[in-house]
Amino acid sequence: MKKLILANAVMAAVSTFGAFTTASAADAAASPHTITGNAGLFTDYRFRGVSQTQNDISFQGGFDYAHSSGFYAGVWNSNIGFGNQAGGNGLETDIYGGYTFPIGPVAADIGLLQYVYSGTNDPLGGPGTSGLDTLEIYGKLGYMGFTLAGYYSLSDDYFGYNAVSGANPADLSGSTYVNLAYKYSFNDKLSLTAAVGQTDFDRPIAAGFDSYVDYSVGLTYNLNGFDLGVAYIASDNDAEKFFGKDPAEGDVVFSVKKVF
Numbered sequence: 001m002k003k004l005i006l007a008n009a010v011m012a013a014v015s016t017f018g019a020f021t022t023a024s025a026a027d028a029a030a031s032p033h034t035i036t037g038n039a040g041l042f043t044d045y046r047f048r049g050v051s052q053t054q055n056d057i058s059f060q061g062g063f064d065y066a067h068s069s070g071f072y073a074g075v076w077n078s079n080i081g082f083g084n085q086a087g088g089n090g091l092e093t094d095i096y097g098g099y100t101f102p103i104g105p106v107a108a109d110i111g112l113l114q115y116v117y118s119g120t121n122d123p124l125g126g127p128g129t130s131g132l133d134t135l136e137i138y139g140k141l142g143y144m145g146f147t148l149a150g151y152y153s154l155s156d157d158y159f160g161y162n163a164v165s166g167a168n169p170a171d172l173s174g175s176t177y178v179n180l181a182y183k184y185s186f187n188d189k190l191s192l193t194a195a196v197g198q199t200d201f202d203r204p205i206a207a208g209f210d211s212y213v214d215y216s217v218g219l220t221y222n223l224n225g226f227d228l229g230v231a232y233i234a235s236d237n238d239a240e241k242f243f244g245k246d247p248a249e250g251d252v253v254f255s256v257k258k259v260f
Contacts, residue, residue: 169248
């Protein structure tokens with residue numbers, strides 16, 4: 001996801017299919033149901049600052065359902081390329097659902113997000129090692145262009161990471177990610193986004209490594225219904241030392257995306 005901070009940051013105004021009905025346009029407009037889809041091509045897939053495609057091209061897409069009551073659900077997919085360590089190329093599928101509601105002038109959002117990885121192996125394999133599939137609960141607050149989001153791992157497995165100490169190294173439940181993002185629209189076509197986030201592992205996964213920071217800044221321009229984006233995405237020195245310089249160092253990511 002949703003991996004999902006950068007994808008949310010570059011998303012423009014959403015158009016809809018309409019409603020689950022074959023009645024008149026007026027009836028469709030009054031329907032409480034909305035379905036939207038999205039598809040995009042990116043020069044790299046960065047998740048929390050780290051490349052998931054070995055700095056290579058990523059095709060992403062998904063569908064979302066929303067109800068006027070505030071409930072929503074969706075699915076999102078992207079190719080991944082974890083290299084020989086995880087058995088080569090594969091697919092990431094994010095399945096999520098939640099509820100949005102107002103708290104005065106603040107837009108609130110709570111939900112569950114399940115990351116499913118297919119076509120690739122666990123990073124290390126064997127008993128006592130963490131799997132890739134991860135379940136998180138999240139909450140978001142939005143106000144005046146700012147969005148504060150927090151993610152908390154409910155599953156023992158946490159993206160294939162393993163702690164370096166403890167009775168159960170594969171149990172990293174309780175690991176968190178916090179992100180603060182800002183979006184400013186110059187007009188109905190051009191917008192600026194910026195974000196900073198921090199990953200905190202429940203226990204160190206390497207000597208002295210239990211957290212790292214990622215950040216990004218980008219521009220999005222809507223051209224005939226297509227969102228053209230450019231963003232600089234990077235991580236701090238700790239992330240570069242652990243993940244490797246190429247996947248975690250700063251890089252410019254170009255994208256083209258369509259919401260329909």
